[in-house]
Amino acid sequence: MEYVIGTKVPLQRVTVTPFAVATSECNVIAAITLQGVHLFEVLAAVNRKEAFTFNHRIIPAPTEINELQNNGGNRSALNRDINFHEIHDVFLDRTLSAARTTDEPLSTAFRQVAWSPSGLIPYKKCILATVTADHRVALYRNGCWAWEEIEQLSPRWLQHMKDNNMMTPSNSTEQEHSLIFSLHKNRSYLLGTMALAWSPLYTTSTVNWAWLIMLQRSGHIVIWKAETPFTSTSLSTFHDLQLADPSVLKLYPGPTENQLLLFAGSHRGQVKCWSLSWNQENVPTCNLLGSIIPDEDHISVSAIDVLCSDDFLVISITKNNAVMAVSVKCDGNGLQCVDTKFAILPGLQLTGMTKLVGGNIICVTEDYLVNEVDLTVNTQGVFKGLKITPVKIPSNPIMLCRGIATCCSGDNSTLFMLESVKVAYDHLKCRQPSSLMVYVSGSLERVTSVLENAESMEKSIMALETYKALNGSNWENIWEMDMENLNNEDNYYLQLLRWFALFKCNACFVERRYDKEFQDDLKMRADKVEFCLQLRHIEKTFLELLNRPSGQLTNDERLNVSLAYQFVSTPAVTESDVKFDQTLRAKIKKKFMINNKSPNEDCPICQQPIPFEKREDGQCPSGHRALRCRATLRTCFEDTFSCRWCGTHYHLDSGLEGCILCGGSLDSSRTGL
Numbered sequence: 001m002e003y004v005i006g007t008k009v010p011l012q013r014v015t016v017t018p019f020a021v022a023t024s025e026c027n028v029i030a031a032i033t034l035q036g037v038h039l040f041e042v043l044a045a046v047n048r049k050e051a052f053t054f055n056h057r058i059i060p061a062p063t064e065i066n067e068l069q070n071n072g073g074n075r076s077a078l079n080r081d082i083n084f085h086e087i088h089d090v091f092l093d094r095t096l097s098a099a100r101t102t103d104e105p106l107s108t109a110f111r112q113v114a115w116s117p118s119g120l121i122p123y124k125k126c127i128l129a130t131v132t133a134d135h136r137v138a139l140y141r142n143g144c145w146a147w148e149e150i151e152q153l154s155p156r157w158l159q160h161m162k163d164n165n166m167m168t169p170s171n172s173t174e175q176e177h178s179l180i181f182s183l184h185k186n187r188s189y190l191l192g193t194m195a196l197a198w199s200p201l202y203t204t205s206t207v208n209w210a211w212l213i214m215l216q217r218s219g220h221i222v223i224w225k226a227e228t229p230f231t232s233t234s235l236s237t238f239h240d241l242q243l244a245d246p247s248v249l250k251l252y253p254g255p256t257e258n259q260l261l262l263f264a265g266s267h268r269g270q271v272k273c274w275s276l277s278w279n280q281e282n283v284p285t286c287n288l289l290g291s292i293i294p295d296e297d298h299i300s301v302s303a304i305d306v307l308c309s310d311d312f313l314v315i316s317i318t319k320n321n322a323v324m325a326v327s328v329k330c331d332g333n334g335l336q337c338v339d340t341k342f343a344i345l346p347g348l349q350l351t352g353m354t355k356l357v358g359g360n361i362i363c364v365t366e367d368y369l370v371n372e373v374d375l376t377v378n379t380q381g382v383f384k385g386l387k388i389t390p391v392k393i394p395s396n397p398i399m400l401c402r403g404i405a406t407c408c409s410g411d412n413s414t415l416f417m418l419e420s421v422k423v424a425y426d427h428l429k430c431r432q433p434s435s436l437m438v439y440v441s442g443s444l445e446r447v448t449s450v451l452e453n454a455e456s457m458e459k460s461i462m463a464l465e466t467y468k469a470l471n472g473s474n475w476e477n478i479w480e481m482d483m484e485n486l487n488n489e490d491n492y493y494l495q496l497l498r499w500f501a502l503f504k505c506n507a508c509f510v511e512r513r514y515d516k517e518f519q520d521d522l523k524m525r526a527d528k529v530e531f532c533l534q535l536r537h538i539e540k541t542f543l544e545l546l547n548r549p550s551g552q553l554t555n556d557e558r559l560n561v562s563l564a565y566q567f568v569s570t571p572a573v574t575e576s577d578v579k580f581d582q583t584l585r586a587k588i589k590k591k592f593m594i595n596n597k598s599p600n601e602d603c604p605i606c607q608q609p610i611p612f613e614k615r616e617d618g619q620c621p622s623g624h625r626a627l628r629c630r631a632t633l634r635t636c637f638e639d640t641f642s643c644r645w646c647g648t649h650y651h652l653d654s655g656l657e658g659c660i661l662c663g664g665s666l667d668s669s670r671t672g673l
Contacts, residue, residue, distance in 0.1 A: 001372060002392040003415060003439035006469040009054060011038055011434040015420045017111055018351035018366070019303055021403035021436075023416065024115035024126040026665065027461055028142070029405065031418045032110045033434045036060040037130060039147060040436065042461055043644055043664075053465075055644070059140055059147045061109055062132060109133045117201035119208045120230050123657055123665055124458075127226070129212060135192030137214060139233070144668055151232050153214065157222055158191055160235060166190060189218035195249040199260055211236075211276070211284070215249040215264060223276075223284050239286040244268060250304040251276075252313070256332040262286070263315065265301025269293060271317055273328075273335055290335045292326050293317065303353045305361060312338065312381040316361050316373075318350045323363060323373055327381040338381035343388060345371055352404030356412045364404045364417065368395040393439055398422060402434075407462035413447050414462040415439040440466040448479060457495050457663030461645075464499060475507035483525060486532050487579035495662050498529040528578075530661055534630050535573065535580045537660045538564045541631075542584040551591055556653050561592060562599035563633035566612055604637050631656055641666040 013035035020032040029040040041055040109132065116127035121141055127150065128140045137153040160166075199211035209227035216222060219241045224233040245267040252261045260276040271292040278284040292315055293301075303318040309327075317324040327339040347365030355361045356372075364370045374387040395401070399419040407414050417437045441447055447466050454460035471478060481497045489497075505522035508515065545553075545561065553561060567573065568585055588594060600609035603620035610618040618635040619625040626635040629651040636649035641656070643649075645664025650656055658665060 001389065001412070002442040003394075004442050004470075005394055006414070006438040006440040006466065007054075008438070009040065009056065009436040011035070011436060014433045015402045015418060016109070017402065018349070019112075019353070019403050021352065021405040021416055021418045022113050022115055023405045023408055024128075025118040025408045026124055026126050027408055027458070028115075028126065029416050029436070030113045030115070030128060031403070031416075031436050032113065033418075033420070034061065034109050037110050037113055037128070038436065039128075039142070041142075041644070042465060057142075057147055059128075059130070062136075111135075112195060114196040114198055116198045116212070116226065117210055119201045119203075120210060120226055120228060123667070125665070127230070129196045129198065131193050131196055135194070135217065137193050137196065153222075153224065153233065154191065154193065156235065157214070161190065190216055190220060192217045193222075194246050197249045197251045197262075199251050200253055209282075211251075211260065213249065213251065213262070213276075215241075215246050217246065219243040219246055221249075221262070221264075221286065225282065236282070236284055241272070241274065241286075241288075243270065243272060247301050248304050250306060252306040254332050255330060259332055261289075261306070261313075261330065263292070263304050263306065265293075265304055265317065267298075267300040269295070269297040269299045269301060269319065271301055271304065271315070273330075275332060277332075289330065289333075290337075292328065292337065293324070302350060305353060305355050307355055307359055307361075307375060309359055309375075309377050309381075310379065312377055314359070314375045314377060316353065316355070316375060318353050318363065320349050321345050321347060321365060323350070323353075323361075323386070325373075325375050325383060325386060327377050327383060329381060339377070339383050341383045341386045343373065343386045345369070345388065351400075351402050352417070354404050354406050356406065362391065362404060362406075362412070362415070364401050366400050366402075368393070368397075368399065368401045368419070370395075370404075393417075395419075399435070408459070413441045413450050413466050440469045442470075444470045451479075451496065454492065456492050457499070457645075458658070460492075460496070468503070471507075475504055478504045478507060483528075486529065491533065491536065492663075494529050494533055498526045498533075499662065501525040501529070530630075531576070532578045533660050535568070535578055537631055538568060539581055539584060542588050546584070546587055546591060553592055558592070559599060559601055560632040560634065560653070561588060562594055563601075563612055565589065565594045566598060567633055601634060603635075610635055629654055630660055639668070641668055 011033055013033045015033040017032050022030045027042050031038045035058065037059040039057045039059065043053045043055055111131045111133050114129045116129065118124040118126050120127055125142055130138050130140065139150040140147045141150050193214045194217050195215040197213050201208055201210050207227045209225060212224040212226055212233060214222040220238050221241060222238045223236045225236050226233045241264060243264055243266055246264055247267050248265045250263040254261050254275060258278050262274040262276050263271060265271045273289045273292055275287045275289050276284055299319045301317060301319055305316045307314045313328045313330055315326045315328055321344060323343050323345060325341045326337055329336045329338055345363060345365060347369035348367045349365065350363055351366045352364040353361055359376050361373050361375060362370065363373060370391040370393050372389045372391055376384050378384060396419065398421060400422055401417055402420050403418045405416045406412060417439065418434065419437055420434045447463050447470060450463040451460050479500055481500055486494065501522045505519050508519055541564065565585060565588055568580065573580060598612050600611055603610050603622065603624050605624045606620060606622045608620045608622055610620045617625055617627055626637045627649055628634065629636050630648060631654040632651045634651040636651060640652060641650040641654065643659035643662060643664040644667055646659060646662045648659055648661055650666060656666060
């Protein structure tokens, strides 16, 4: 397998945290440097020629010292009775790189990020949970102008500890430690968070919800529940895993309903599995199922991932520069380790691991050696052998790799890698201390196969941008899609066809191929597909309204229905070969008593009526003009929704979660018309 460079985004400050890249279900990439968390949203800008178009925002690292970890007396009083080796035992953090420079303010850096499933907040966006190097937890969401902090969980957990008298020292104080040391250690370990993990999204008849689990330094887990409409998380319970020196956490759906499998690893080298189950009232309980790695070898576990292969779970575990794979049989009440394989990878310590569709994983070492590991098992759960295949990537020898991720669909057409200079303050290198590198598959056939097998534009957005990077301006070889049977194709095929028509038209223009007839034909294809998608949306809206028990409409809904009725009554629709159920028009007219008079809406600027003449735009007698919403046919003046991929504007009451033309996410914006 071979990759080429798709694009490169320079970042500020170095990064010292391994496994520092994560991708959300809504295609937002998070990369951690000492400046903060860099968020990149990939936008499908059809009218641009860049391989990737990023919306880059930053959550800056906190500048204050965590007072929660130092609540009480001053530092000198705290340390008066503690030996050096005790301080080292308490505060040594082996999850951060040993190669970091000593003058970097690690107390203000981020340690880990974890993405929630999409669906907890509007427009299919995801919540970002973060852990700082001093073990604080905060939640963020993507606002209109910046990433906004939603909630800080560590103060709430601290208050819960105080309310339940959990701040007192343990009776089993270690004899070689002083009382003041044990008090601080118990408090710090119970309060400080090492890792985070979100569960999948669960849906009931009324709400969507998910679990957020914090793994504490003491070996406890703290379980929070987030549900829609999301305002804040609620503390459900906590549980002592009795795992010393925990390091990483991984959640995976259990074999039975209302169950999660919880995998936790430690700095001592152990990996264990617990069952997290809950009843109808969503009260969780946690039980130990067994050990994946029972013995302590004092080699820290840096990452855990889980894949499903038929009736077996394949657990991949990284330690230093080694990958351990364990095949497990689990029925929800216990587990049995069937087979274990161990492979040493060339290079320095592993700093990234991500799984691919098909049962493989990709691992990268700190010195930029990338390998694909085959974790296939047979019908008995026995590994066929951990086949290691080097991945060819044009890496920079002066850079260290700090993490790797793929797009949310899991295909291997795109890799995101975070790299950082080896010497942070080298005079010639500090101008660009870190970069997010985007590598794309060198095979255009592989990318095309991904597009053909995808289910939505959201899942194929990375492959589309990869296609741009590989094909460049070679417009003659751009994929030619079939326009014959539009009525029988699904929405994804139509959106993909429109995307390729616009992309090919743009490529011809950039190459100075001024063939007006050819470009007009491409634009006609895109317009016809757009027309078909709009009629499908109106047809779906009519069906939903007819199935509504009540025949009542709000004023806004009545205007929307009237405009849609007027539109589907025009010759452009009735005489078109695009499929539309015209019987719905009569049913809508009868149920909601729609008259034949052309509906008007008031101009929001001068309040004069805007007559409905055509769907492209609307204009009042004063000359105020705006585009019409593709979903409601209302005029789009200021304060509307706009598609982040193609720029199409929608009215605020359109009720959409995504663009009907390309599937892109919507954001509230000002049109500037």
